[in-house]
Each structure stands twice: as structure tokens, then as C-alpha cells.
Amino acid sequence: RAKAKGKGRYEVFDPTMQTLAMARLQLENDLRRAIDLLPCSSTASARQEFCLYYQPIVCLSTGKLSGFEALLRWDHPSLGLISPDRFIPIAEETRLIDDLGWWVLQEACRQLKIWQQQFPQKPPLAINVNFSAVQIKQVDLLHRIEEILRESAIPITSLKLEITESCILETLDWEEKTLKQLKALGINLCIDDFGTGYSSLSRLHEFPIDTLKIDRSFVSRIASDKDDTQIVQTIVTLARSRGMDIVAEGIETLFQLQKLQELGCDFGQGYFISMPVDKETATELLARKQILQAVLQKETKT
Numbered sequence: 636r637a638k639a640k641g642k643g644r645y646e647v648f649d650p651t652m653q654t655l656a657m658a659r660l661q662l663e664n665d666l667r668r669a670i671d672l673l674p675c676s677s678t679a680s681a682r683q684e685f686c687l688y689y690q691p692i693v694c695l696s697t698g699k700l701s702g703f704e705a706l707l708r709w710d711h712p713s714l715g716l717i718s719p720d721r722f723i724p725i726a727e728e729t730r731l732i733d734d735l736g737w738w739v740l741q742e743a744c745r746q747l748k749i750w751q752q753q754f755p756q757k758p759p760l761a762i763n764v765n766f767s768a769v770q771i772k773q774v775d776l777l778h779r780i781e782e783i784l785r786e787s788a789i790p791i792t793s794l795k796l797e798i799t800e801s802c803i804l805e806t807l808d809w810e811e812k813t814l815k816q817l818k819a820l821g822i823n824l825c826i827d828d829f830g831t832g833y834s835s836l837s838r839l840h841e842f843p844i845d846t847l848k849i850d851r852s853f854v855s856r857i858a859s860d861k862d863d864t865q866i867v868q869t870i871v872t873l874a875r876s877r878g879m880d881i882v883a884e885g886i887e888t889l890f891q892l893q894k895l896q897e898l899g900c901d902f903g904q905g906y907f908i909s910m911p912v913d914k915e916t917a918t919e920l921l922a923r924k925q926i927l928q929a930v931l932q933k934e935t936k937t
């Protein structure tokens with residue numbers, strides 16, 4: 636009887652839901668396997684499925700490269716490139732993000748050291764690394780970060796940790812203490828996707844934040860929406876008064892770039908300036924130093 640009932644239930648079960656659940660489970664297994672392939676040391680493995688891409692962050696007034704944001708890429712053996720928006724949430728739920736996140740930080744710092752030696756500049760080239768809410772909750776966070784910084788021997792101030800606004804708002808007391816300790820070490824803390832978390836701007840001073848990254852959604856509406864230009868202006872003014880840097884994310888057009896320059900936004904990144912690129916291409920960009928000029932020249936030619 637129970638079996639018959641079970642079977643009956645099975646029939647009302649939406650088959651597309653089952654397919655989705657299976658795909659999710661498959662992806663989780665593949666993720667676990669790919670993470671097992673990660674080298675513990677920095678020696679590259681031939682079967683490595685993860686790599687970092689780097690998107691330039693440029694100073695909007697000088698056009699110079701100030702750093703890169705490291706963005707994780709997963710080249711799945713049969714599905715090809717999978718977006719981090721799809722696999723990071725799975726990695727978080729399953730806590731696979733712990734190992735994966737440490738690898739990202741290690742790899743980003745190791746690469747930064749190479750670039751800093753190859754291309755000394757003042758201030759030294761910086762690296763932005765994304766950290767999710769789950770990662771901030773790790774108890775040995777501070778210790779591990781210190782260890783990686785020591786191993787890679789980069790100046791502590793050239794590491795910038797990006798934490799989303801919603802993560803910051805949800806921090807508990809002890810996590811806030813962790814953030815303060817990170818800041819005390821000299822690490823630069825950035826709020827990623829700023830403007831999407833509905834935080835009241837006045838609460839910002841409670842957190843030890845160095846940089847605001849204005850979410851792409853505001854930047855993309857600059858062309859059409861006067862109100863959003865106003866919002867960006869307000870954020871820039873506020874960040875200024877608190878001594879924070881501002882980075883505009885997702886700059887896709889010349890118009891947006893010029894508008895952001897007018898508004899006094901310090902830094903920017905986006906497809907208009909450069910897509911995220913592999914480390915070889917990033918090295919070529921570094922050799923150029925002047926990024927914006929080249930982009931603008933190309934724009935006026937076409």
C-alpha cells in the first residue's frame with residue numbers, strides 16, 4: 636500500500652523539478668571532484684579546472700591601471716565554462732567554498748607578487764579578491780589570511796577584500812570584530828555591489844570600510860535615468876566625506892565613463908575598459924600602464 640501511495644505521489648511530482656535537482660546534484664559532485672584536483676601547493680596541475688581571470692580597475696582621472704579584480708572561472712570538462720553566479724552558491728551551501736576560496740586567495744596573491752616584481756609602480760599594483768558571507772564566518776579566517784600574505788610576501792595594503800553589502804549588513808558582532816581585525820592588519824575592505832543592499836548610508840560608519848564599489852545596476856542606468864545619476868553623485872559625495880575610495884562597476888559605454896569622471900568617481904571597471912582577461916593578457920595590459928587612453932583612441936577611430 637505504502638508503495639502504491641509512494642508511486643502515486645511520484646506521478647504528481649513535477650518531472651522538470653526532478654531534472655533540475657539531478658543537475659544540481661551532478662554539479663555539486665563535479666564541483667567536489669574539481670576541488671579535489673586543486674593543487675595544495677602552487678604547482679600547476681595539468682587537470683586543473685579552475686583558473687582566475689583578472690579585470691582591470693583603472694583610475695578614472697589618470698587612466699592608469701591601479702589593480703585587478705580576481706574572478707573565478709570553472710572550465711567544466713563537459714559543460715564548458717560555468718559562471719560563478721551558478722556554482723559559487725552551491726559551493727557556499729556545501730561549504731566547498733572554504734577550500735576553493737583559500738585557493739583563490741593564494742593564487743591571486745601569488746600572481747600579484749609576480750606582477751609587482753615585474754612592474755613596480757607607486758602605489759603598488761593591488762588585487763581585489765571576492766569573499767562571500769560564508770567565508771567571513773570561518774573561525775580561522777584571520778590566521779589563514781595572515782599565513783597566505785606571509786607566504787606570498789606582498790605588501791598587506793595591496794590586498795583588497797570585496798564583501799557584498801548584504802553580507803556586511805548581516806554581520807554579527809564577532810564577525811564585525813573580525814572585519815576590524817582585518818582592517819587593523821592593513822587589509823583594504825571593499826563593499827561590493829553597493830546600493831543593492833538597501834543599507835542606510837548613515838550606517839556605513841559603523842563598519843571599517845575603505846572602498847565602495849557602486850553596483851553595475853546604477854551605472855547602467857546613468858544614460859537614461861536622471862535619478863540614478865543623482866544617486867551616484869550622492870554616493871560619491873558621501874564616500875568622499877568619509878575618506879573612502881569609490882569604484883564604479885560595469886562601465887559599458889563612453890557616456891557612462893565620461894559621466895562618472897564628471898561626478899568625480901575615483902576608479903572604474905567594466906567591459907568598455909576591459910573584459911576580465913586571463914593572466915597572460917593581464918600581463919600585456921600591465922606592460923601598457925595607460926589603459927584608458929588606448930580605449931578612448933580606439934573609440935574615436937571607430
Ligand code: C2E
Pocket residue numbers: 690705706707718719720723736739765766767797827828851884885886887904905906907911
Ligand atoms: P562581482 O564581484 O560583482 O564581479 C563583477 C561581475 O561583473 C563579474 O562577473 C564581471 O565579469 C562582471 N562584469 C564586469 N564588467 C562588466 C560590464 O561592463 N558589464 C556586465 N554586464 N558585467 C560586467 P563574474 O566574473 O561572472 O562573477 C560574478 C560574481 O561571482 C561576482 O560578482 C562575485 O560575486 C562572484 N565571484 C566571482 N569570483 C569569485 C570568487 O573567487 N569568490 C567568491 N566568493 N565569489 C566570486
Ligand code: MG
Pocket residue numbers: 704765797827
Ligand atoms: Mg566583486
Ligand code: MG
Pocket residue numbers: 827828848850884
Ligand atoms: Mg560587484
Ligand code: MG
Pocket residue numbers: 828
Ligand atoms: Mg556581484
